[in-house]
Amino acid sequence: MKYLIKKIGTLIITLLIISLLSFLAFQVIPGDAALSKLGTGATGEKREELRREMGLDRPVLERYGSWLLDFIRGDMGESYTYSIPVSEMIKEKLPVTLAIAVMAFICMLAVSIPLGLLAGKYSGRLPDKILMVLDQLVMSVPGFFMGILITCLFGLVLHWFTPGGYVSYQEGWGPFLGYLIFPALSIALPKCAMGIKLLRSSVIGELGQDYVRTAYSRGNSQRQVLFGHVLKNSLLPVVTFWALAVADIVASSVILEQVFTIPGLGTLLVQSISNRDHPVVQAVIVLVAGLVVVINFFVDVLYGIIDPRVEVH
Amino acid sequence: MEKGFYRYNMVVGGILAGVMTVFMLVGLFYTPYDPETMDPFLKFAHASLAHPFGCDQFGRDIFSRVLQGSGTTFLVAVGTLAIGAGTGTFLGLATGYFGGWPDEAIMRFNDLIVAFPSILLALISISLLGPGKYNVILALGIVFIPSFARIVRSEVIVHKDMDYVKSARLMGVGHMRILFVHILPNIKGTLFSALAIGFNNAVLSEAGMSYLGIGVQPPDASIGRMMSEGQAYIFTAPWSILFPGVVMILMVLGFGLLSDGCGDRDA
Amino acid sequence: MGRKSTVLEVRRLCAGYGKRKKYRQVLFDVDLCLDRGEILGLVGESGCGKSTLSKAILGFVPAKSGQIIHHTSRPQMVFQDPFSSLNPGKKIGWILEEPLRMQKDRLPAGERREKAVTMARRVGLDESFLERYPGDLSGGQRQRVSIAISLIQGSELILADEPVSALDVTIQKQIMELMLGLQEELQLSYLFISHDLDVIYQMCDRVMVMQAGRIVEEGEVERVFGAPEHPYTKELLAASL
């Protein structure tokens, strides 16, 4: 319980600091918001007026406070480019990116746990060697190229889906998810490779532990040792990797949305960066970072549940 | 058996990484054709002896473009490592060895940074700095600092509590000499391994950013951007995207294997 | 044998680890006095603070209160684990010469080498060992190197923290004999830490028994082993086989 309270405290502080940093980052941009909105042609007077109107003349912390309150209430400002509320733009895109990320995550777990166990158990033998070579190869493919290859294979050769034929979830969840499975796969594959490698070395390490010998000495079969003792222990270090992978998955989806021309959060972010549409960039960044921090929090809690030693330290 | 496998990794990785490094270095100074010269007659030309990778939609020689792009990639990766690994290693050494509140503060900050996916962080930096080769180096360099600091720090912490460091203290060896002469050589395996991985991450990040159009900008060549342009012609001219992709994979694969070999040698 | 003089004094020493709230005191009012040419044993069970005391004497653990007075320069230490006390990445010769490099009036390289060779011979290792790495040496050989390091700067006080605990009995005996021989030859003083009562009995003149950070009994070895006074000492002696 004490562990949980401590973790929640850390979570809140981390969220605050992240929001503050993101806020400050966009305060130091050369040429402030007023300039961005009006363009370089505007006169000094007009700029001053707009600055006052936007509240840019108040102290930084005060502005941060009101920005944060607005943000929590769902008011994320207005897009410079489209002059519509940022929150609406995000509300429309968020489910798309979330769906990709969740599918990629599940895919990663489903593939890397069994294969990692297998490679660890047969380490040094043929299945392990083949798997490790494939692993290294997959890890060397840039994310977007993986996306292109998958488009090629499943879209153009096998015709399992139409590249560029994205279907919005408003038109139907089935086709929507059916399309998104391919970018999710492209994101998950490199993560799988890494997850397999980590779990493999973790399993190898655990298999050499004394308690494994003890388990054998009591008459456990190989299978019972592997699933009854080794699996749980070797997943511990991998859980930390999963938490980090969440951040990576979200980041990769920014790129893969481009490859598969999907109008998600990533596409929005890239467009806004090109357009220097700062309110949108800021909102997306804060949201994504917040999401990652919250997921990390849950992983930490999960860790505490699996490992009885955590409560003590 | 295990050992042999890793030595094999190391040899293959070493050779591959060596060849690719030479390829990238050549690309910095020399290309067989001018990568920008367009030739309408060579539009989508197939691979041939004269144009080993074929030509793109404007009839430009893909091999020359890949070569030049590799040069840029190399420059970006090395620049990134110089900033990221240099600063990170220094911070890791100092905080790991001396501890105290600076260590505490930097590690907390590090934990925070980890919450931001690195490419996202680089994207923010680019959105603040604007795109371009040097801004990419700066952005990626800064983004890479925490991971290096973390790796070096945890290694230093393991070593500084070993008795041989105490023994050195008793000999009258100063802190700086302990850090750089006694400890640093013992963590070089980990450091090399981290450098190789860092190199790969830099290459992949740069390619990703350039693919999105917010990385290296023309006139600098970039493999990532080439592939973004080639994607539209994937069926009519698959070579325009395949060759750059394969070159990039070989680059990353070589350093990946090398890193594997380095890391497991000490284990 | 000659004039008696003190090389190390510890008065009412309190020390521990951690900061502020997490502070955990390990040593409580420890007094210690070690004479020139004396071997003082320190015995106790794991976690009682034996090692902390030696670390505090050498300054690795800060004292909370009390005094540590050195009457001789540069006390040295021989560590328990012969596998971590030598830098795995350096040759034995390099390690042996390192203390000489640190001296104010630096010796030329040739003389340093000569001194290292002499010292190595003295602890029973021939010249060829200087070209080897610690990983190529057995536990006993490494412990010999550790002893050579501790003596090469001419130190008179050696703290030995379980120096023979990780060794096989036959090797253990060799190292103990080596340490005793050097002690007599060079008039060294040892603070000899061990959990093994029999080893203490064989090696030491005087013994201090430590329990939970406190010295509970102190005296001549024959007296303490023959007629223990403190109940804890009695318990330890009864448990030893």
Added chain:
Amino acid sequence: MLEIEGLSIGFRDVEPPLEVVRDFSLTMEPGEIVGVVGESGSGKTMTALALMGLLKSRARITSGRMMFEGRDLLTLSRKGWEEVRGKEISMIFQEPMTSLDPLLTIGRQMEESLRLHTDLDRRERKRRVLDMMEQVGLPQPEKLYGCYPHQLSGGMRQRVMIGAALITNTRLMVADEPTTALDVTIQAQILALLKKMNQEHGTAILFISHDLRVIRSICSRVVVMYRGEAVEMGSVEEVLSSPQADHTKQLIAAIPDRENRLRGGKERS
């Protein structure tokens, strides 16, 4: 009960092939405590692991015979070994800190052999575990049952290991340096416990140690190993009082004892 004859263990995958145990023979009667003593690298742990069928895959038994209660252990299939381990022969190890699974409760680990080898239901298993905890001197069994290994001291963990090893009433227990990592007072307690369990349950113990002092205090017979060979064998008194092999003499001479002080002659005022 146990008959080992001409056992040799070697590594085949190194050049030249390395033999770590050569022509080792030993017989044990039911209820006997036999010691195997030797320095590091003498092959004593290898012998113990061979007896449990737990040799790492690189090490092979190259020749010899191991008969346990009329059964040839070397002909056992993998399945056959699983039936023997934990049911007829059990083992305890040197490091009580790492020999228990850190993520499982004490209770679960102690009942594991019962779960694997008997049809007892959960309640009956728990009853037996609590009973065994009592016997091996673990305080507050009910509370300890749900604890994790990290919450226990080294001595307590070794008691857990012993209890878990004896819970199926095995006929033979192999103890590989079970007290080496413990303090002297705890060592004395664990040795007393082993003796008590030996008497009450009639479990024979093969006691492996590097320390002749420990062997002397608990075993009736002893085998001295040196570089993979049994150089001497006999009752403990015999071997200690009139050693025949050179290595045994060296070992005995090196025992730090209170008869001969190394620190000689120096009179202090």
